[in-house]
Amino acid sequence: MALIKTKIDTRSDAFQKNKAAYEAMVGTLRERQAYAVSGGRDKQIERNHERGKFLPRERIDMLIDPHTPFLELSTLAAWDKYKNAAQSAGIVTGIGIVTGTPCVIIANDPTVKGGTFFPETVQKHIRAQEIALQNRLPVVYLVDSGGAFLPHQDEVFSGPRHFGHTFYLQARLSAQGLTQLSAVFGGSTAGGAYIPVLCDYVVMVRGKGRIFLGGPPIVKEAIKEIVDQETLGGAEKHTRVSGVSDDFADSEPEALGKLREAIARLNWRRQVHAKTKPAKPPRYATEELLGIVPVDRKQVFDMYEVIARLIDDSDFDEFKPHFGEELVCGVAYIHGYPVGIIANNGILFSECSLKGTHFIEKCNQRNIPLLFLHNITGFMVGTKAEESGIAKHSSKMVYAVANSRVPKYSVIVSHSCGAGNYGMCGAGLMPHFLFTWPTSFIATMAGETAVVVMTEVKKAGIGGDKVTQAELDKIAEDTRALYTEQGDPYHITARLWDDGLIEPTKTRDILGLCLALGATLEPETGYHPVYRM
Numbered sequence: 001m002a003l004i005k006t007k008i009d010t011r012s013d014a015f016q017k018n019k020a021a022y023e024a025m026v027g028t029l030r031e032r033q034a035y036a037v038s039g040g041r042d043k044q045i046e047r048n049h050e051r052g053k054f055l056p057r058e059r060i061d062m063l064i065d066p067h068t069p070f071l072e073l074s075t076l077a078a079w080d081k082y083k084n085a086a087q088s089a090g091i092v093t094g095i096g097i098v099t100g101t102p103c104v105i106i107a108n109d110p111t112v113k114g115g116t117f118f119p120e121t122v123q124k125h126i127r128a129q130e131i132a133l134q135n136r137l138p139v140v141y142l143v144d145s146g147g148a149f150l151p152h153q154d155e156v157f158s159g160p161r162h163f164g165h166t167f168y169l170q171a172r173l174s175a176q177g178l179t180q181l182s183a184v185f186g187g188s189t190a191g192g193a194y195i196p197v198l199c200d201y202v203v204m205v206r207g208k209g210r211i212f213l214g215g216p217p218i219v220k221e222a223i224k225e226i227v228d229q230e231t232l233g234g235a236e237k238h239t240r241v242s243g244v245s246d247d248f249a250d251s252e253p254e255a256l257g258k259l260r261e262a263i264a265r266l267n268w269r270r271q272v273h274a275k276t277k278p279a280k281p282p283r284y285a286t287e288e289l290l291g292i293v294p295v296d297r298k299q300v301f302d303m304y305e306v307i308a309r310l311i312d313d314s315d316f317d318e319f320k321p322h323f324g325e326e327l328v329c330g331v332a333y334i335h336g337y338p339v340g341i342i343a344n345n346g347i348l349f350s351e352c353s354l355k356g357t358h359f360i361e362k363c364n365q366r367n368i369p370l371l372f373l374h375n376i377t378g379f380m381v382g383t384k385a386e387e388s389g390i391a392k393h394s395s396k397m398v399y400a401v402a403n404s405r406v407p408k409y410s411v412i413v414s415h416s417c418g419a420g421n422y423g424m425c426g427a428g429l430m431p432h433f434l435f436t437w438p439t440s441f442i443a444t445m446a447g448e449t450a451v452v453v454m455t456e457v458k459k460a461g462i463g464g465d466k467v468t469q470a471e472l473d474k475i476a477e478d479t480r481a482l483y484t485e486q487g488d489p490y491h492i493t494a495r496l497w498d499d500g501l502i503e504p505t506k507t508r509d510i511l512g513l514c515l516a517l518g519a520t521l522e523p524e525t526g527y528h529p530v531y532r533m
């Protein structure tokens with residue numbers, strides 16, 4: 001046993017002051033999440049209920065097993081965009097357990113612009129499918145959508161990661177044995193029709209669900225045929241005549257029940273490669289995290305204190321504790337599942353990169369998933385660092401992360417800047433899940449560093465000798481404002497660069513759910529990366 005002993009005085013003024021400030025941040029997060037779930041569209045929600053239809057989260061509640069959690073992803077997608085009228089980007093995604101089988105669930109929200117696809121809707125849909133692929137899970141589509149949001153058609157239609165890619169992924173997932181299932185509760189028009197039709201199982205709600213490549217207005221325009229929606233593509237038509245649907249149901253609960261039966265027959269078996277232990281709570285309360293991680297990011301904090309409140313029994317088997325100390329590595333258990341933790345406790349030096357690379361290789365050898373806890377302003381700069389080979393050593397860490405075969409999870413606790421973001425498995429390095437805390441900041445560099453870079457670049461450029469102090473001040477002010485806005489976690493989560501902005505106190509349980517999915521290892525390529533020595 002190697003218990004982490006806390007040095008925190010929870011009665012100190014500093015702790016209490018920070019906790020109060022962090023609680024206010026959590027309050028804001030909860031308010032914004034509540035708005036995303038049901039705010040700003042009372043009339044649409046009322047109309048939906050009057051039509052005898054349920055909301056997407058109500059449908060999910062009926063679909064998943066009673067008393068099991070639903071891990072909702074990216075609730076704040078599209079936050080502060082489109083005048084905040086595309087709540088959750090009009091789509092709910094996440095992981096829920098259906099008849100004992102964890103499934104990725106993708107549910108359109110008809111109360112947000114008819115469930116149409118904004119650019120973030122497409123990204124959220126694709127990300128959920130990628131999560132299914134990485135974690136090897138079936139996907140359930142709860143369809144109720146008007147297809148592309150036409151005013152933004154150029155941002156959703158034909159690009160490589162646009163609507164067409166969702167169909168590509170559906171076909172690829174199915175081919176890999178990851179069953180695709182759907183229930184159609186409302187519109188499923190044009191390209192959107194492929195969402196249910198590319199599924200291995202389709203059930204439609206009679207009188208409500210509709211599937212057609214072109215709706216009545218398009219049919220009228222194209223071939224002058226006048227036809228109503230039900231005749232064109234209702235549940236009866238597609239279940240009895242065209243065979244596009246496999247079955248129909250008379251109500252939404254009945255359709256969800258049929259989906260549950262289909263999932264129960266999948267013969268899906270969980271593959272847990274980890275040797276688990278009985279779970280134990282940490283020795284210190286997770287609520288204390290709010291007093292530990294400073295709201296003012298300029299203040300330092302000790303990552304051991306964070307680890308101690310996330311892991312079982314606060315028991316941490318540390319790797320190389322006396323070498324490259326700014327990168328803390330070690331094996332622990334979360335909810336009984338082993339995990340190799342890589343956490344920042346200072347800037348990254350060459351020794352830290354080597355230690356991180358070594359540890360990643362070790363966890364790969366032992367099939368232990370990796371958890372990256374970010375508080376990194378970057379790799380060390382300067383002559384001494386360059387002479388130590390920081391560029392090649394940091395590249396080894398990037399190489400090891402990219403080629404790692406075990407599942408990877410990232411949590412951005414505070415800073416995640418510069419190449420440190422890559423070495424620590426930022427979004428571009430394809431973590432299985434990446435979550436941010438309200439105190440996180442993700443950017444190329446800290447804002448004040450960017451101010452210096454931008455003003456120095458201006459002074460050194462053409463005509464730099466004539467630049468006035470007023471012009472430099474303006475550059476500094478604009479750069480500071482840009483970094484404040486773009487490094488903010490709400491900016492990040494709105495654009496799907498994470499899988500959700502989460503409360504620190506919920507992190508342990510969320511990670512436990514992710515680990516319990518038992519994601520399989522990436523297949524062996526037979527090659528080993530060429531490390532630059």
Ligand code: COA
Pocket residue numbers: 110112113114115116145146147148149150151187189190191215
């Ligand atoms: N693009 C942009 N906006 C759309 C849209 C689309 N494809 N489909 C619906 N909307 C908007 C509506 O204008 C309305 O906006 P408002 O609230 O600002 O007035 C809102 O979404 C809700 O639409 P509404 O028709 O009132 O809701 P509904 O529940 O009665 O019907 C649909 C929803 C999706 C079935 C219906 O709107 C529809 O058939 N839309 C067109 C679908 C289509 O042809 N898509 C082709 C995409 S390639």
